[in-house]
Amino acid sequence: MFALHYHDETKHHFARFARSLSYLDWATQPDPFRRYIGAPLVEPPRTPVAEAVPYTALFDGTAPAVPVTRESIGEFLRCSMGLSAWKQYGASRWALRVNPSSGNLHPTETYVLAEARVWHYAAREHALEERCVMDESAWEAWVRPPAGDAAFLVALTSIHWREAWKYGERAFRYCQHDAGHAIGALRLAAAMLGWQMALLPRWSDARVGTLLGLDRDADFPDAEREEPECVAVVAAGDLSWWMDQAPGPLVEASGRGSWRGTANRLSPSRIDWPIIDDVAAATRYPGVQRVGAISHGIGATSHQVGTMSHGVGAGSHQNELLARTIILQRRSALAFDGESGLGRDAFLTMLRRLQPAGPPWDATEWPPQVHLALFIHRVEDLAPGVYAYLRDPAVLPEWKAAMRPEFLWQPVDDLFLLAPFDCRRLANRVSCDQDIAADGFFSLGMIARLESSLHERGEWFYRRLYWECGLIGQVLYLEAETTGGRATGIGCFYDDPMHEVLGLRGHGWQSLYHFSMGVPLDDPRLTTERGYAWETR
Numbered sequence: 001m002f003a004l005h006y007h008d009e010t011k012h013h014f015a016r017f018a019r020s021l022s023y024l025d026w027a028t029q030p031d032p033f034r035r036y037i038g039a040p041l042v043e044p045p046r047t048p049v050a051e052a053v054p055y056t057a058l059f060d061g062t063a064p065a066v067p068v069t070r071e072s073i074g075e076f077l078r079c080s081m082g083l084s085a086w087k088q089y090g091a092s093r094w095a096l097r098v099n100p101s102s103g104n105l106h107p108t109e110t111y112v113l114a115e116a117r118v119w120h121y122a123a124r125e126h127a128l129e130e131r132c133v134m135d136e137s138a139w140e141a142w143v144r145p146p147a148g149d150a151a152f153l154v155a156l157t158s159i160h161w162r163e164a165w166k167y168g169e170r171a172f173r174y175c176q177h178d179a180g181h182a183i184g185a186l187r188l189a190a191a192m193l194g195w196q197m198a199l200l201p202r203w204s205d206a207r208v209g210t211l212l213g214l215d216r217d218a219d220f221p222d223a224e225r226e227e228p229e230c231v232a233v234v235a236a237g238d239l240s241w242w243m244d245q246a247p248g249p250l251v252e253a254s255g256r257g258s259w260r261g262t263a264n265r266l267s268p269s270r271i272d273w274p275i276i277d278d279v280a281a282a283t284r285y286p287g288v289q290r291v292g293a294i295s296h297g298i299g300a301t302s303h304q305v306g307t308m309s310h311g312v313g314a315g316s317h318q319n320e321l322l323a324r325t326i327i328l329q330r331r332s333a334l335a336f337d338g339e340s341g342l343g344r345d346a347f348l349t350m351l352r353r354l355q356p357a358g359p360p361w362d363a364t365e366w367p368p369q370v371h372l373a374l375f376i377h378r379v380e381d382l383a384p385g386v387y388a389y390l391r392d393p394a395v396l397p398e399w400k401a402a403m404r405p406e407f408l409w410q411p412v413d414d415l416f417l418l419a420p421f422d423c424r425r426l427a428n429r430v431s432c433d434q435d436i437a438a439d440g441f442f443s444l445g446m447i448a449r450l451e452s453s454l455h456e457r458g459e460w461f462y463r464r465l466y467w468e469c470g471l472i473g474q475v476l477y478l479e480a481e482t483t484g485g486r487a488t489g490i491g492c493f494y495d496d497p498m499h500e501v502l503g504l505r506g507h508g509w510q511s512l513y514h515f516s517m518g519v520p521l522d523d524p525r526l527t528t529e530r531g532y533a534w535e536t537r
C-alpha cells in the first residue's frame, strides 16, 4: 500500500527528520493568498449574524437556524476560514486565520456553491471570487428538494506546495491535518448559524475537481495546482436528500458554465516532491455509488458543563460564553507558563466533547478511528502520568493487547491511567523536543487505527484519518479558550519513539498528530491588529 510506504518515509526519527530542504528559501516563500485574477469580486454584507449564540450551542444543535443568504454565508466563512488577526514583528507582518495551519502556511482553499455560482473565498478581502456562473435551472434542479429550502455547498482543496516549501515530504500529512481543522471550523460555524453540514459521500475527488474548475489547465498557466479534498452540503434541516443526489448533473452544469479568472502564481519557482504527488494520487477518493441509511437530522446530544471550584476554568461557565467570541479568539500558544493547572471538570468536559455525537462529528460518516494517549502534567486531582482516552469503549481490548503489558489500565473517570510518573521530559522529547509538550496542562498523541482501516475502506481513508485528528484538534482548540487557557497543534513529533513509549508495533496503530494545552505566555515583541480593519470588535 502506497499510503503506508509514504507514512514510513515521512516519519521523523531522532537521528533524521523526514526529507525536506532543511532550510527556508525565503525567495520562494509562497503567497498565502490565492486569487483568481479577472474573476469578479463579490463582497457579502459584513454584519455579524450570530453574535448572541451561546458557545454550548456549537455542540448541542440548539442555535436557531438563520435563512441562507449572502449575509449568512458571509458570516459562515468569516467564522471559519476568515482572518482572525494580523501580527507584526519588525518589518514582518502576517495574517492569522480562524482555522489553524501547520506553520501558518494555509494550504487549504475554500469554495462555495450557491446562487448557481462557483465562488472561491478570498480570505484576505473576505470576498467571493465568481469563478463560474452556471445554468440557473440546472443548479435549482440539483440543489432544491421537491418541497424544501435550498442548500448550498462548501468545498475544500489543498495547495501542497504551500506546506512542502517548508516541510518537504511530510507536508502532505500537514495538508490533511489542516483540511480536518477546516472541516471542523466550517461545521462549527454552520452549527452557530443553526445549520447542518455533512460531507457528500457520492462525490469522488475527480468530480469535485471538475466541479470547482481545478482541471481547467488554461486557468492555471503557471500557477500551483489545487488538489480536491471534499465537498459538503450545508442546510437548515435534514440532509439526506442531498447526500443521495448523483453528482453528474451538477458537474455537467458547471462544465457548461461560464468561467472567469486565472489563478495567481504563489512562488517564482518551486521544488517538486514526487512522493507527495504519488500519495495524493494513491489516496484519491473514488466516491460511493449509493448512500446507505445515513441520517443527518438534528438531535445531537447535549453535554452539561459542570462548574469549577478551583484551578483554571474556575468561574468560567461555558454556558455564559458566546460561540462567535470563542471562535474568533482561537489562537495557538507559542509557549506555556509551566505552572498553571486545569480544573478536572473542565478537562472532563473537553474530553466528552470528543465523543462522536452531534457537531462537528456529524460532518463525517465513519465511527471513531482515533483515540488519545495523554501525557498529563497538571490536571486537578489527576496524578501526573500517561493515560488513555478512548472515543469508542469497544477499543479497550484491542488497545490493551497492542500496548505495553506493564500498563495499569486503571479506570479514572473517563480515562485509564497507564503509568503514573512525571512525564514532562518524555512528552517534550517525543514531540520534537518542543517545550509546549511539557509546560502545559497536558499534551497528547492521537493514535489512529491505520493499517486495518485502510484495508477495510481503501487507501483514500488515509486522508480521512488525518481529518479526524484535525476535528479533534479543532474542538480542543476551542475548549482551551473556554478555560482561559490556549492550545497548540503539534505536527512535529518523533513517530516511532512515540510508538515505543506505548509499546505499539507495526502499522496497526500509529500516532498521527500531537497536541498541547496550557496557560499561554505572550510574546510582547509582537503587535496585533484586527483581522479586518472594518470590524469594530
Ligand SMILES: Cc1cc2nc3c(=O)[nH]c(=O)nc-3n(C[C@H](O)[C@H](O)[C@H](O)COP(=O)(O)O)c2cc1C
Residues within 6 Å of the ligand: 096, 097, 098, 099, 100, 101, 102, 103, 104, 174, 177, 178, 181, 330, 331, 332, 333, 334, 434, 436, 488, 489, 490, 491, 492
Ligand atoms: C497540523 C498542525 C501542526 C502544527 N504543528 C506545530 C508544531 O509542531 N509546533 C508548534 O509550535 N506549532 C504547531 N502548530 C501551530 C501553528 O504554527 C499555528 O496554527 C499557526 O502558526 C497559525 O497560528 P494560529 O493557530 O494562532 O492561527 C501546528 C498547527 C497545525 C494545525
